[in-house]
Amino acid sequence: MGAVSLSGQTRTEREVRVRAPGKVNLSLRVGAREPDGYHPLATVFQAVSLYEDVVARPSDEMTLTVSGQQAERVPTDETNLALRAARLLAVHTGVQAGVHLHLHKGVPVAGGMAGGSADAAAALVACDALWRTGVSREELTDLAAELGSDVPFPLTGHTAVGTGRGHLLTAAMVRGEYHWAFAVRDEGLSTALVFATFDELISGGTRLDPDADRALMQALRAGDAPALGRALHNDLQHAALELAPSLAEPLAVAEDAGALGVLVSGSGPTVAALARSRQHALVIAAAMTAAGVADDVATAVGPVPGARIVPAGTAG
Numbered sequence: 383m384g385a386v387s388l389s390g391q392t393r394t395e396r397e398v399r400v401r402a403p404g405k406v407n408l409s410l411r412v413g414a415r416e417p418d419g420y421h422p423l424a425t426v427f428q429a430v431s432l433y434e435d436v437v438a439r440p441s442d443e444m445t446l447t448v449s450g451q452q453a454e455r456v457p458t459d460e461t462n463l464a465l466r467a468a469r470l471l472a473v474h475t476g477v478q479a480g481v482h483l484h485l486h487k488g489v490p491v492a493g494g495m496a497g498g499s500a501d502a503a504a505a506l507v508a509c510d511a512l513w514r515t516g517v518s519r520e521e522l523t524d525l526a527a528e529l530g531s532d533v534p535f536p537l538t539g540h541t542a543v544g545t546g547r548g549h550l551l552t553a554a555m556v557r558g559e560y561h562w563a564f565a566v567r568d569e570g571l572s573t574a575l576v577f578a579t580f581d582e583l584i585s586g587g588t589r590l591d592p593d594a595d596r597a598l599m600q601a602l603r604a605g606d607a608p609a610l611g612r613a614l615h616n617d618l619q620h621a622a623l624e625l626a627p628s629l630a631e632p633l634a635v636a637e638d639a640g641a642l643g644v645l646v647s648g649s650g651p652t653v654a655a656l657a658r659s660r661q662h663a664l665v666i667a668a669a670m671t672a673a674g675v676a677d678d679v680a681t682a683v684g685p686v687p688g689a690r691i692v693p694a695g696t697a698g
């Protein structure tokens with residue numbers, strides 16, 4: 383039993399649970415590296431039903447524990463993005479309190495699906511509620527962007543166009559739902575290294591064409607999964623394949639299994655295959671398992687909402 387506070391609530395009752403989604407980039411277009419080291423992006427994110435669950439409990443310190451898929455690969459020291467998110471919110475709002483964060487991972491670690499960013503987004507929402515800071519959604523989004531280019535999107539979820547470093551978001555019009563199969567690898571890829579390899583492969587960089595994803599946006603508006611499959615695009619795929627040539631195998635197996643489109647997710651190494659249906663996603667995942675081209679497989683549906691508080695008693 384926890385200590386009873388003045389309001390009569392127990393400490394355990396005051397825990398806050400937040401669920402935040404992973405993402406796949408339906409399109410990822412990368413411009414030339416800028417003097418600050420970052421690349422301008424034109425991307426379309428879709429939030430998918432692989433989730434990070436974060437529980438925030440009152441504490442005198444800032445501490446973190448992790449469970450779930452590949453949990454042993456997640457740092458629990460102050461470099462963890464979720465702890466950095468909690469500290470940033472405390473400093474920004476002048477809150478003196480600590481927090482204990484527990485992360486339960488459902489998104490592949492260092493997989494190009496922004497699992498760490500989802501943790502940070504969930505930690506911001508959870509600590510905001512726990513500390514009752516009263517910051518606006520806009521302020522939370524600004525803090526998210528300070529933490530990393532991919533952190534604002536899991537706050538928002540659904541499907542969104544990202545510009546700037548990928549952090550400036552505009553909601554996209556989408557009809558229907560899309561079914562995905564993912565090939566997951568045990569060994570992650572460093573985002574910074576993938577961008578550096580992209581620079582080597584494309585010396586001088588590419589010019590971002592604002593109309594490049596017209597067919598993709600139209601497919602989303604129409605709910606046309608085959609057209610979306612044809613329009614999937616990732617400028618970083620070549621660099622990811624250069625660093626991890628064996629990624630060609632899950633790409634080929636998913637294609638052979640009739641995927642509507644296949645691509646490396648974000649900076650990789652997760653491979654995402656768009657399926658015709660939930661059943662077809664399971665078939666593709668089974669084909670990737672049978673061929674031995676993934677350390678793990680997962681299926682998911684998108685779009686799904688962004689980071690949300692889970693009412694007590696409903697969390698899995």
Ligand code: C5P
Pocket residue numbers: 419420421422423529530531532546547548573574575577
């Ligand atoms: O913003 P974040 O910390 O997630 O980015 C990790 C690394 O990826 C950066 O340090 C940078 O090298 C690279 N990156 C980039 N251009 C972007 C986003 C990330 O070069 N738009």
